[in-house]
Amino acid sequence: MTSPSPSTSPGTSRAHDEDGTATVGTDSTAATNTTTTGKRRRRPWVITTLASVVGVLAMLVTVLMTAPVPTTATALATLAADALHEGTLIAVLVGAVLAVIAWRRRARAALLIAGASAVLMAVMTAVPAAALLQEADRQHVDVSVGRFLGHGLDKDSGRPKGTETLTYATAGSTELKLDHVPGQGPARNPGGTRPAMVYVHGGGWKIGERSDGYAWSKWFAERGYAAFTIDYRLLPHADWQTGPGDVKAAVGYVRDNAARFGVDPSDITLFGESAGGHLAMMAGYTEGDPMFPPTNPHADTSVRRVINFYGTTDLDDVTAHSTAPGLIRSASREYVGGTPEQRPDAWNASSPLHHVRPGLPATLSMHGADDRLISPSQMHLLDRALAGAGVPHRSVELPWTSHLFDLTRGNLTTQIAEGVIQQFDQQTAR
Incomplete structure (x- = not known):
């Protein structure tokens, strides 16, 4: 006579490993594990994609601000990049926020891209600003960094x-x-x-x-x-x-x-x-x-x-x-x-x-x-x-x-x- 299977209490679930060994766990634990796994699978891709977009934009702005590429399209695009020098401050903030999110989600690729973008944009903000502050000093002109940070755009x-x-x-x-x-x-x-x-x-x-x-x-x-x-x-x-x-x-x-x-x-x-x-x-x-x-x-x-x-x-x-x-x-x-x-x-x-x-x-x-x-x-x-x-x-x-x-x-x-x-x-x- 076959022995009945061990009873399971309400709220538990039975699973079998590939070798047929049964494991028992709560339904809530299984649901939590499934949700967490789904998040971990989905969110790194999302954050990595966002970080990549910011990274590409950071590289594009850097090229436009530094490399005299001899094309009409580049010259016209430079107008937008130069007119938004202060916009690099926004890019620094966005890159930093994405880097923090990537760190918390343990998305290493996104962390690297977002962090590098934030650093690059910080450099592209600081270097021109320092040069212009020196020029203001040479011209004996007073400028306000607070006005630049608060009203630059x-x-x-x-x-x-x-x-x-x-x-x-x-x-x-x-x-x-x-x-x-x-x-x-x-x-x-x-x-x-x-x-x-x-x-x-x-x-x-x-x-x-x-x-x-x-x-x-x-x-x-x-x-x-x-x-x-x-x-x-x-x-x-x-x-x-x-x-x-x-x-x-x-x-x-x-x-x-x-x-x-x-x-x-x-x-x-x-x-x-x-x-x-x-x-x-x-x-x-x-x-x-x-x-x-x-x-x-x-x-x-x-x-x-x-x-x-x-x-x-x-x-x-x-x-x-x-x-x-x-x-x-x-x-x-x-x-x-x-x-x-x-x-x-x-x-x-x-x-x-x-x-x-x-x-x-x-x-x-x-x-x-x-x-x-x-x-x-x-x-x-x-x-x-x-x-x-x-x-x-x-x-x-x-x-x-x-x-x-x-x-x-x-x-x-x-x-x-x-x-x-x-x-x-x-x-x-x-």
């Missing part, structure tokens, strides 16, 4: 309070607009007037709008300036003469309405970035030149200062050190309307460098040392020409910095730029 590009929009010129059926931001605080110039700043946006002469300058106009207004950001005609509805002509018309409009704006007409600053820097120099350096008349007639379109951020100064040399020569060459030819061989006079006349002479407005130039689109060599060519002509000027090359370095408001490059502009303003005051 702030753009602050909203329409400033109190802004009014006006038409400053008419070109055919096109009305050209400007936005006026009244200065704050007491007027500082003789007669209770204010200095004026006229901002010219960038965009390769074919994109952009006056609102691109809202952050700077707000900054200038807070320091007592009457600030103006302007539109101008863009390609393909413009040519090599209309851009400088529109900028001159804006300056003439401000001068003619100086009493209305409370502006000192002898204290106007033209400030442009990239293509806007080129147009600001062209307008400031060709006062009275019949080749570049203002769009609407004005008796006087002169300015006291020109501020040029990473603008083209010599079209003949602009592609020499660019990692995107095809893009720059195409934009330059579209702006001029032909090649140097096809339009030699227009090509020559469209370079600010060729208009340098004694008596020009004092000029401040700032450029990133790692600008992949417009090389800082453009600034150095202008610097030497202005020095030879005896024009008051100052040139600042920012380390670990590319095009659009002032896109965010709290970063170290923007803080240095603000300090240098204030110094330049004081140095050129009458």
